Amino acid sequence: MKISDKAIGYFSLLALLGLFAGIAYGMFEAHEKVTYKAYVDFKELGSLQPEDPVVIRGYTVGTIGKVTWLGDRARVEIKFDEPRTIREGTKFNNVNYAIMGQRRLEIVPNKNGKVLPEDFIHQGNFEPGIAEALRYMEDVNEQLNHVREVITLITEGDSTHKSVKEIYETVMQTTEGILDNADKTLDKLSPAIKQLVGQLNQAANSVTDMANQVDTTVKVTTDALNEKIAQADSAIHAITEGTKKAEQIIATIESTPAVDKLLNTKDLVDRANDLVKKTQALIAAIDTKGVKMYDDQGKEVRLFTWKNTNLIGKTAREKAKLRAEKGESLPDSGPAESE
Secondary structure, three states: OOOHHHHHHHHHHHHHHHHHHHHHHHHHHHEEEEEEEEEEOOOOOOOOOOOOOEEEEEEEEEEEEEEEEEEEEEEEEEEEEEOOOOOOOEEEEEEEOOOOOEEEEEOOOOOOEOOOOOEEHHHHHHHHHHHHHHHHHHHHHHHHHHHHHHHHHHHHOOOOOOOOOOHHHHHHHHHHHHHHHHHHHHHHHHHHHHHHHHHHHHHHHHHHHHHHHHHHHHHHHHHHHHHHHHHHHHHHHHHHHHHHHHHHHHHHHHOOOHHHHHHHHHHHHHHHHHHHHHHHHHHHHOOOOOOOOOOOOEEEEEOOOOOOOOOOOOHHHHHHHHHHHHHHOOOOOOOOOOO
């Protein structure tokens, strides 16, 4: 199909309109991102002041506007002659470009980085120049003058202060006087010191003698104490031996059958009780009108009888004992049984 010239004309017109629209949009976007001002902080400003030039690669692109001092830094306003796009990484250098100390602000733009807004605060760099060097030299000369004055004052002195030489001589004279006085004082003190040393030696000897006496006293006391302790040990030993013997006697007594019978049976107790009863009965049977005794049935009991009483010769008990020793039998009984 063949396209007519009229259709080609319409397409060309539309293409031109699109091209113009694209260029206009790009210019609009660029205008939205450009700025006419920028703000830079400097820790040292130097002689930079309003109306000083602002240059990029040697070409003037604006001037310094208002300068505000913030205490520890100065904030400088930059006024551009035409819109500028400032990106991150752009440098602002405060430099000295003339012998008389004139300054200007040189901008080193960065083509990369994001676009920064107009109110962004940049940090500038201060580069010393001839004027600053001369000022530093003046400061150095002033310090040298102060040093020179101090040295002159030390070496020569003035109407108020003495020189070092005079001070040294005064000090040496004072020192010599002190040394002389010290020598004289030592000469005076030497006899007293000797006497004091002699007294100290005598006191030391006295202390030594006293210590020896104390040692002797301690020795005598120790010997006496040891003797008393030995006697106490001997007494304790004797008491211990006596205790052992007493324990042996007690053990022997406890092992004796008679003692065992005495302690562990009631036979003796019963006999004692029977004896007490009989004694009580005897006392109860005594007639108060006469010395008479009666038994349980009321019959009189004779306290003494003449039967079997042998006033002359041996008693019956003694004769029975002799017969028992001879092995003879008792009267009215059979022969004695052999054991």
